[in-house]
Amino acid sequence: MSxxxxxxxxxxxxxxxxxxxxxxxxxxIQRANNRRRATIESHQYRLSLFxxxxxPKALLEPEEDEGPxxxxxxxxxxxxxxxxxxxxxxxxxxxxxxxxxxxxxxxFRNLESYGALPDGMHQxxxxxxxxxxxxQRSQHLPTERGNQIRDHLRKYAWASERHIxxxxxxSTGMRIGAAHGIDVDDIDFxxxxxxxxxxxxxxxxxxxxxxxxxxxTIHGTVVDAIEDFLERPDRPDNVEDEYGRTPLFCNEDGxxxxxxxxxxxxxxxxxxxxxxxxxxxxxxxxxxTCSAAQSKSKAYGCPASMAPHALRxxxxxxxxxxxxxxxxxxxxxxxxEKVLEEHYVELDEDEKAEVLRDYFEDDYE
Numbered sequence: 346m347s348x349x350x351x352x353x354x355x356x357x358x359x360x361x362x363x364x365x366x367x368x369x370x371x372x373x374i375q376r377a378n379n380r381r382r383a384t385i386e387s388h389q390y391r392l393s394l395f396x397x398x399x400x401p402k403a404l405l406e407p408e409e410d411e412g413p414x415x416x417x418x419x420x421x422x423x424x425x426x427x428x429x430x431x432x433x434x435x436x437x438x439x440x441x442x443x444x445x446x447x448x449x450x451x452x453f454r455n456l457e458s459y460g461a462l463p464d465g466m467h468q469x470x471x472x473x474x475x476x477x478x479x480x481q482r483s484q485h486l487p488t489e490r491g492n493q494i495r496d497h498l499r500k501y502a503w504a505s506e507r508h509i510x511x512x513x514x515x516s517t518g519m520r521i522g523a524a525h526g527i528d529v530d531d532i533d534f535x536x537x538x539x540x541x542x543x544x545x546x547x548x549x550x551x552x553x554x555x556x557x558x559x560x561x562t563i564h565g566t567v568v569d570a571i572e573d574f575l576e577r578p579d580r581p582d583n584v585e586d587e588y589g590r591t592p593l594f595c596n597e598d599g600x601x602x603x604x605x606x607x608x609x610x611x612x613x614x615x616x617x618x619x620x621x622x623x624x625x626x627x628x629x630x631x632x633x634t635c636s637a638a639q640s641k642s643k644a645y646g647c648p649a650s651m652a653p654h655a656l657r658x659x660x661x662x663x664x665x666x667x668x669x670x671x672x673x674x675x676x677x678x679x680x681x682e683k684v685l686e687e688h689y690v691e692l693d694e695d696e697k698a699e700v701l702r703d704y705f706e707d708d709y710e
Contacts, residue, residue, distance in 0.1 A: 361417040362461045364396040367452075374455045390606045391448045398429055418461040423469040430471070436646045439473050446472040486616060486651055486659030488666060491515050497621040499566075504573035506594065510611045512567045513539075514653065518660035518678040519561070521612070521653040523551055525605050527593040529575065529584075537568050547588040548602070557679045609653055613644035616651040661685065 362370065368389065375385045398412040399421075413425050426449070433442050453467035495515055498508040513524055523541050526549030531540045540560045543551040551557035571593070574580070581599025584591050592602040619625050619632040626649060632638040637647035644650050657678070664674045671682045 358460070359419045359463065360459065360461045361419040362456075363416060364400055364418065367418050367456055367461055368392055368396060370459055370461070371452050371455050374459070386605060388448050388452070390609075391445050392452055394445070395429060395449055398432070399425065418456060421462065421466070423466070426469045434473070436648075438648060443472045446470050485662055486655050488659065488663040490616075491656070491659050491663065493621055494615055498615065499570070504570050504577060506574070507611050507615050509571055509574045510594070510608060511615050511656075512570055513563075514612070514656050515660050516563055516567055517561045518657050518664065518674075520552055520657060520679075521605060521608050522549075523557075523679075525549060525594065525602065525608060526551070529591045529593055532568075532571060532593070534568055534572060537563050537565055539563055547590065548586075551679070553679055559676065559679060561677055610641050610644060612653045612656055613647070613650040614641040616649075616656065617644055617647045618649050619647075 371392070372385050372389060375388065399415055400412070401414040401416065413428070415421060415425070430442070430446060433445060437445070450467045450470040450472070453462055453470055456462040457464050457466060494511060498505070498511055502508045510524065513519065513527070514521070517539070519541065526542070526544065527539060531542065532538070533540070538560050541551060542558055543549075543555050545554075581595065581597070584595045584599040586592055586595075586601045590602075594603040594608065595601065596603060614620070617638060619635075619638045625632050625635065625638070630638075630647075635647070636643045637645070637650070645652075661674065661678060661680075664677075665671075665685070671685050674685060675682050
């Protein structure tokens with residue numbers, strides 16, 4: 346019996362799946378268990394990082410590759426799991442590491458039930474313990490920082506895809522799912538409007554379904570940037586997805602819509618401090634050699650980069666700081682006033698003071 350079979354499963358009884366097949370099998374099991382599409386996509390992304398580390402990389406010499414170079418599920422040993430956890434612990438925040446290890450544990454459980462891993466292997470995918478309150482406060486992009494990124498992109502990356510992505514999210518506070526579903530036809534260039542629509546039968550959805558449908562105004566500068574983006578010589582001609590729609594954010598060959606994970610990567614890439622600052626605030630990192638600084642797909646590895654939720658949350662904070670009535674913010678960003686109140690509670694004391702300043706500015710002379 347193998348020592349990596351905690352409950353006595355024999356390796357000879359196991360099904361040796363390739364890791365790509367294991368990933369597909371995990372997704373199939375999730376769909377059979379009625380898991381949400383967003384959950385399945387999130388699992389696919391987190392697990393792809395783990396699998397990329399596990400599998401051979403043809404262009405690298407053995408001494409250059411950190412991973413164990415194993416091709417089949419039956420080759421996995423418990424020390425591989427620990428090595429990966431140690432590697433990621435040096436690259437991401439503890440809350441992020443917990444999420445990733447939790448996902449790997451669920452992945453392993455499904456592979457065990459299918460017979461591709463020994464029973465009990467999931468117990469070695471341990472998640473770090475969080476201190477009281479750790480991971481509870483929602484991260485948000487500070488207003489000054491969000492505007493700094495916007496100004497930098499306007500000056501140095503005008504009408505690029507990442508510029509348009511940041512302008513759209515930062516100006517409207519919409520969720521990444523809403524941005525993902527925008528078609529060129531949804532934009533009214535004369536009236537400076539974007540119409541957000543729920544189209545689940547065509548692969549694009551809004552979090553709150555039909556109730557979340559709305560039309561949002563956008564600044565004239567954002568409209569100009571989008572028009573220039575659509576006229577870029579490197580944008581494909583005759584862009585069309587499988588439903589005959591023309592997505593704002595399209596694949597490089599023009600045959601489909603960008604994946605949501607690609608848009609998440611854009612967010613991580615534009616929120617890296619090294620994009621706008623000289624140097625890096627993180628210790629022991631040099632932007633010239635840091636993989637998170639050199640590759641958009643690895644930008645999530647920067648401890649100071651932020652996810653789309655932080656960008657949206659920062660936009661909400663900016664609107665509150667600018668004394669926009671809660672009911673107006675609620676309609677623009679498709680969230681209840683109760684959620685806005687909860688968001689206010691999560692701000693630090695200085696941010697709360699700024700939000701309330703205008704309400705009391707003229708109260709006392």
